[in-house]
Amino acid sequence: MTPSGIARRRFFVGAAGAGAALGLGGGGAAAQPARGAGGLPDYVAWKDAEDLIVHTPRTIEMKRSAFGSSGITPDTDLFVRNNLPPPDARILEDRDGWEVSVEGVRNPRRVALRELKAMGVESVAAVLQCSGNGRAFFDHKASGTQWRVGAAGNVMWSGVPLRAVAEAMGGVADGMRFITARGGEDIPQGIDPRTVMVERSVPIAAMDRALLAWELNDDPVPLAHGGPLRLVLPGFFGVNNVKYVKRLAFTAEESDAAIQRTGYRVRPVGQRGAPSQPSMWEMTVKSWVTQPLRETADGPVQILGVAFGGARPLRRVEVSTDGGSNWQEARLLGPDLGRYAWRPFALAAELSPGTHLVASRATDEEGNSQPEKMEPNERGYGHNGWRDHAVEITVR
């Protein structure tokens, strides 16, 4: 797959290159992106183009064939999804000087990143997954990027626990029920900011796991992933993990920004979004096979994949090589990185010549298993049905 470890980050191959030839790309690369040197947009030119599918300059997917068995997704492979163009890269010139307005506490004020770094520090491994990951598998042609499995990664974040920040400011004010965070993107002139701004609210119970993070995988958070400061909510879908966070408020009500009121709402096909519908908050149990993907030789093979419980710990993963008639429990690999992380898995199998539908099915600690079919919803969110995620393998 990768011809040379030396070459892989120096000579980029775009989505129309060797990767797409493997047939593993998404179906909806409608917009031809503005490309930086090497086939990737400038702000992500440091990523590994061979492992990525560029849908648009702001929606970049990791190839299914690029997931490994080591547990942590390198930031060079991590998917990108920005609702708005990212801010100018100059915001990273003085990371420690970045300020966030903390509101809804007894002593609200602006606080600089250098001060947050002195308040406390914790590290967490967590799955980062776009709400629309798996959208391409729905039959009803939901609008939006046609992500397959690669709008997800398992990464490590370091930052200050949000609880420590609230305590340093006198504690949360009375009556507050939500954590509301606003991103630092520029809002175009002449538009009602609420129609486009990235401001999301989640229940305040998430405070016990929330970080204001300045580090991704042991490096300062890159611009593409929300640097210099990102709200990290382990167990919650990606959109809630607000990038370049410049306002962090404890609020009595959810944000009235469109992205919260009507966006990221789960509803039947054909309906419009509304605040009464479930919001894309906590993730559910999910898994997918990563190797083999299309063909393999006759004989013994290790079937590999990744599995996670979403907001709950993972209990087990099963694998079927006959389209779901029979299941065997897979082995979990490597260290347990915690309840919000994913776990690589392996099942040793013998495949005879012919075609096999290879599926995986994960179960969380509460006994929730991936469904065989996922009910469609208007925007194609949260697909975790095991049959659509299965792969057809041809054995020679």
Add this chain to the structure above:
Amino acid sequence: MTPSGIARRRFFVGAAGAGAALGLGGGGAAAQPARGAGGLPDYVAWKDAEDLIVHTPRTIEMKRSAFGSSGITPDTDLFVRNNLPPPDARILEDRDGWEVSVEGVRNPRRVALRELKAMGVESVAAVLQCSGNGRAFFDHKASGTQWRVGAAGNVMWSGVPLRAVAEAMGGVADGMRFITARGGEDIPQGIDPRTVMVERSVPIAAMDRALLAWELNDDPVPLAHGGPLRLVLPGFFGVNNVKYVKRLAFTAEESDAAIQRTGYRVRPVGQRGAPSQPSMWEMTVKSWVTQPLRETADGPVQILGVAFGGARPLRRVEVSTDGGSNWQEARLLGPDLGRYAWRPFALAAELSPGTHLVASRATDEEGNSQPEKMEPNERGYGHNGWRDHAVEITVR
């Protein structure tokens, strides 16, 4: 430190640039390396030059200021140390076709990587550390690269357990006491191969943790780190983790290559290496502070660092801000990645104006603590004395 996440991998700064200006570089960059585009040798041009110190083209150190708190060292920051020039990058063109000769088993034969992948798979997090890490801190000017703390990283490997390979070949032959691995480097003509070849032996008891690994941090192993296939021996110093492994033998005796017979032997200053001296096999307990390093503001600060037990699990880390008169136990951050991994740590402190000698001291599960002073040895191996690793901090 890093002006821009976009820029950091695109516009390289060499060791003589901004990083060296921080005063964090090693003391012995005698040879001016042949540089690829951007200040790094070609075979590691994909690494993050801002986070590295190039001692020579084959000895590249991670800056102390580049270590984060997330636990896993990205391969873009991982140190490089090659005893011989790496093989031609074309060996990566057909990774699955790479063959290793397995000997000292009942049914010895050559086996291809694609076959190893079907035999089994496991993942492990492990500290990779050069035997000479910390050499610069010895007073006796030991010859060799003057590594400070950055010839070490904590990474994740995936590969087949060596035990599974041996079992697939009928089991280890009778009387074998060592695992002996030879690297795939080209040996110059006209030289007795035993004087330069990289062939190392370790006690066969290491088999229960050894992997033949094809993946580093979720990506195929880069050439600089031993791809396509590396012997990984968690808990052992780096040199034993043979790169581009082409011969894997269970042997009755240690290798007679110079690198085993006389190299990597611990002996008093002034003595020559000999097989009777201890070999640089298992690592010992160690830690170092990573933040702050030179200056910090008056008031609260988080003192950060990394700690590991070597071949034994880590029990605790203590931090002193007064040069060792008083110690406080630090908090360990993030998930426990297993007994061979390191763990980031943090201690919340208040530092008054003036200078402070900030030290860390780790203790393993058997109660072994880092010594205050490390006894010198001829080649400057295995330095884990806490006083030399301490940092003097000026508080404004």
